[in-house]
Amino acid sequence: MNCRSACLLLIAAFLLGLPISSPAPLVYRPGEGWTYEPVGSEGKWQKTRAKDQLEAAQAAFEARDYGQALRSARRVVKVWPLSDFAPEAQYLVGRCYQQKGNDEKAFKEYQKVLEKYPKTASYQQILQRQSEIADRYLAGKRFRLWGYIPLFRSMDKTANMYEQIVKSGPYSEVAPQAQLKVGEARVKQRDYEAAARAYELAADRYHDRPQIAAEALHRLGMAHFKQAQTAEYDQSAAAQAIASFTDFMTLFPNEPRVEETQELIRGLKTEQARGSLQTAQFYERYHKWKGALIYYNEAVLQDPTSKHADIARERISDIKSRVEATPLAATGVNTNQAPSKLPETPASK
Numbered sequence: 001m002n003c004r005s006a007c008l009l010l011i012a013a014f015l016l017g018l019p020i021s022s023p024a025p026l027v028y029r030p031g032e033g034w035t036y037e038p039v040g041s042e043g044k045w046q047k048t049r050a051k052d053q054l055e056a057a058q059a060a061f062e063a064r065d066y067g068q069a070l071r072s073a074r075r076v077v078k079v080w081p082l083s084d085f086a087p088e089a090q091y092l093v094g095r096c097y098q099q100k101g102n103d104e105k106a107f108k109e110y111q112k113v114l115e116k117y118p119k120t121a122s123y124q125q126i127l128q129r130q131s132e133i134a135d136r137y138l139a140g141k142r143f144r145l146w147g148y149i150p151l152f153r154s155m156d157k158t159a160n161m162y163e164q165i166v167k168s169g170p171y172s173e174v175a176p177q178a179q180l181k182v183g184e185a186r187v188k189q190r191d192y193e194a195a196a197r198a199y200e201l202a203a204d205r206y207h208d209r210p211q212i213a214a215e216a217l218h219r220l221g222m223a224h225f226k227q228a229q230t231a232e233y234d235q236s237a238a239a240q241a242i243a244s245f246t247d248f249m250t251l252f253p254n255e256p257r258v259e260e261t262q263e264l265i266r267g268l269k270t271e272q273a274r275g276s277l278q279t280a281q282f283y284e285r286y287h288k289w290k291g292a293l294i295y296y297n298e299a300v301l302q303d304p305t306s307k308h309a310d311i312a313r314e315r316i317s318d319i320k321s322r323v324e325a326t327p328l329a330a331t332g333v334n335t336n337q338a339p340s341k342l343p344e345t346p347a348s349k
Contacts, residue, residue, distance in 0.1 A: 045072055050080035054089050061092060061099075070096040087117035091126065103133045104143055107161060114168045124172060127165055131174040134161040138185055159185035159194075176202065176212040183219055192227035196220055196240070214252045218261070221245040225264060228271060235275040238268045266303075273303035277312055289319055 045060075045068060047053040057072030069092065076089035094109035110126045120126070137143070137158040142150040162185065165178040183198035203216035224241035245261045245268075252258070280295035292315070299312035 046075065050076050050083040050085040050089075053079070054085045054092075057089060057092055061096065064099075066096045066099050087113060087120040087122070090117065091120070091122050094126070094129070098129070098133070102144070102147065103136060103141070105147060107133045111164060111168070123169070127169050127172050127174050130161070130165050130168075131178055134158060134165065134178070134181070137161065138181060138188075155185040155189045159189075159198075170205070176206045176209060179205070180212070180215060180219065183216075183223065187223060187226070190226075192223045192230075192237075196223040196227070199223060210252070214248065214255055217244055217248040217251070218255075218257060221248060221261070221264070225268065228268065235272050238272050238275070242268050242272075269303040270306050270308065273299040273306050273308040273312075276302060277308045280312065280315065284315065284319070289323055293319055 045056055047056055053072055053076045057069045057076065060066075060069035060072060073089040073092040073096065076083070077086050077093065080086055090109065090113045094106045094113065097103075097109055098106035107130055110130050113120055113126055114123065137153075138155075140153055143152055143154055143157060145151040159182050162178045162182045165172075166175050166182070169175050179198060179202040183195040183202070186192070186195035186198055199216045199220035203213050203220060206212040206216070221241050221244035224237050224244055228235070228238035228241055242265055245265050248255070249258050249261055276295045276298040280292045280299065283289075283291035283295065296312040296316045296319075300309045300316075303309055
């Protein structure tokens, strides 16, 4: 080691030994992490009673010092978890995160209040705040990566938020709308089956609330309707949509959307006829006359006035003429009686 290096080491050792106080001390506490506290105030915010600590947290919150309010409120919950002041302190933790713009974290902290302190007087307020947070994500707000970087939208996580709200307070003021919004989030995912389940639950659970029940039944029909539009041979979704729309019109005949719903049903029946016609043509292409007759008849019954029904009638007449000219043992078709059991559809092959 040369002389210059030795001198530098001695100077460094001397400087480190001087009693210099940091102008911005960082304090680490288990469960709280590193926090900044101005010189001379280290630990002074800590109180010896839960009541005093909560008041300190509330005073900091009102002063918009959300970092200090968060530390104080967390200390109440950690040091006095069974005190009468812990529920309000945990609620304040959520409000601090919400004021800091971290909605996802706020939602989770609010959930802790509902789970740990179900008898809290703030129960309805908390559900309302959670609902407002979920609404922002439903509208397109991005979830944060690692809790810091706004990165992605997720209707799955949004639906889960609404489901938690309903689970926490199934008959609360916000629960009916929250249940409908579970379905709305699923529709945005294009998961129409999950959306239908959510709307069906809303219609069943809140049947005594006409406005909610009517909305749920109409949306249930729309979910099946959209599902039917994606189907090629499976027409069960169209049948479910018709059933849901029919329930809607029967139970709520004065609803303004009844006329619009009737148009949708007519369109669905035409779609059913189209699907049956396609299935019949499939069977006919492979000379499966029995199956072809069944589905051509279905097309006629489903939408008698449509062009699909006209085509089906022509094919029925042609097949019957062909069958009558052929020994029945060779065709397996009884033209006077329809088979009692449907054959497999192309979608099931």
